Amino acid sequence: MKQYQLKIHKDKYIPVMVDAKLPELEPSEIRIAMDAWSINYRDLLISAFNSDISREGLVPLSDGSGIIVEVGTNVSRLKVGQRVCPIFFHDWRTGSFKETDIQSALGGSFPGVLSEQIVIDEKSVVVIPEQFSAIEASTLPCAAVTAWQALFVRGNLNENSTVLIQGTGGVALFALQFAKAVGAKVIITSSSDQKLQFAQKLGADVLINYQKIPEWDKEVKIATEGVGATHILELGGPDTFSLSLNCLSAGGYILQIGVLTGFGAQTNLMRLQSINATICGISVGSRVHFENMIDFMIRHNIKPIIDMIFPFTEATKAYSYIASAKHTGKICITHE
Structure with missing residues (x-):
């Protein structure tokens, strides 16, 4: 599959498309074929060089949406064919935030989602309702x-x-x-x-x-x-x-x-x-926050404001565009 990884270039990390092996599936995990992604200002900060933290090889971005194409043997909450979004903090699903949850932030300490497929625990996603397209859903995990x-x-x-x-x-x-x-x-x-x-x-x-x-x-x-x-x-x-x-x-x-x-x-x-x-x-929120927010958005007919959409093969342009600060709303990436 195709996947972006951060590679050091001069004084910063840049996302580079590579050929990557399909990840194996653990019993409690699901495999998602990703359809759309969105970029946040946070992703620019992560791409900046920090001598104390190595980002080499990190799959970037926390935000995306896709379709479940395979489930592990112990998965009971979800099924193949459902549309889902990974949550920002893989381990913050409900209850109060714990400091250790910081280490589970996608695209930061934890592998991100800018890949054709990802594997993630079934408890670390939310189901996308029919009211949202794949691109709209991809904007929700962090900013919303x-x-x-x-x-x-x-x-x-x-x-x-x-x-x-x-x-x-x-x-x-x-x-x-x-x-x-x-x-x-x-x-x-x-x-x-x-x-x-x-x-x-x-x-x-x-x-x-x-x-x-x-x-x-x-x-x-x-x-x-x-x-x-x-x-x-x-x-x-x-x-x-x-x-x-x-x-x-x-x-x-x-x-x-x-x-x-x-x-x-x-x-x-x-x-x-x-x-x-x-x-x-404020640092994003839990899966329960995400689910409650989706219910609120549906009740009030709220849709994400999307400024620009880039093809997956030109994901680096999304980085340049958000750095320009010309956008109003969200910047997204999708398959051509």
């Missing part, structure tokens, strides 16, 4: 589940909430659609007026171009009559965190997800204490 856990599992979002969302990437647009589905107010920041207009069509209530308004925290306070946002999807990282904290409401939530501006803290947390607010570190 991240937005779901942030807003509903950790953030207790409701119709009285005001959500500030940074950007218009995958997590951002899923969060926008989820928040509007329950009647929350949504504020969107972006450097592009065109992207802001797109977000407005999806229901965004307040649009802020942060290049034109660098002190966007003040604009958020104005838009909320001085109260601030009850929920902030913090996707920027160190360069945006202080501004987020400035415009967070009393008792509000900073949902820490992204590192678009790098790593490291650059803020004074005294305000967090003084307004009785909460920071929640």
Whole structure:
């Protein structure tokens, strides 16, 4: 079969297509013929060179969908012919997150899905309902589940909430659609007026171009009559965190997800204490979160926003495109 593996090239890892052996099937595993994949900003971070972590030979990407073509002798939950998505953390199926679950992140510490076939434990997939195409389903495991856990599992979002969302990437647009589905107010920041207009069509209530308004925290306070946002999807990282904290409401939530501006803290947390607010570190979610999210999406007729689709043979172009930051929504890969 054809498969992509990360190979070192100069100062980074690049995905290279190789001929790979079909993996053998253990009794509790299923074999999936993959139909579609999607890429996340995380995949760019993983491809960056790190002298402490070897990525040589790693199969990249956490997100994909396909059809079960074979089941192990002990498999009882699933059957051949069902459409499924692997979950992001192979071992986080239900209950609370454990630190050891980090080692089971697909396309990171654990082999990813950018391969014509994969083998995975039957308990580490979700069944795709008929309402989603293969490409649509491929966008869900990381970005959508991240937005779901942030807003509903950790953030207790409701119709009285005001959500500030940074950007218009995958997590951002899923969060926008989820928040509007329950009647929350949504504020969107972006450097592009065109992207802001797109977000407005999806229901965004307040649009802020942060290049034109660098002190966007003040604009958020104005838009909320001085109260601030009850929920902030913090996707920027160190360069945006202080501004987020400035415009967070009393008792509000900073949902820490992204590192678009790098790593490291650059803020004074005294305000967090003084307004009785909460920071929640968000790292995707469990299989149960995924399943609950799918039910929610079906009830509210929510579909993923897909920007661009690349053929499997040109998967490297998906990396270049997400690095350009020109996308609005998800970037996908599929068979030609």
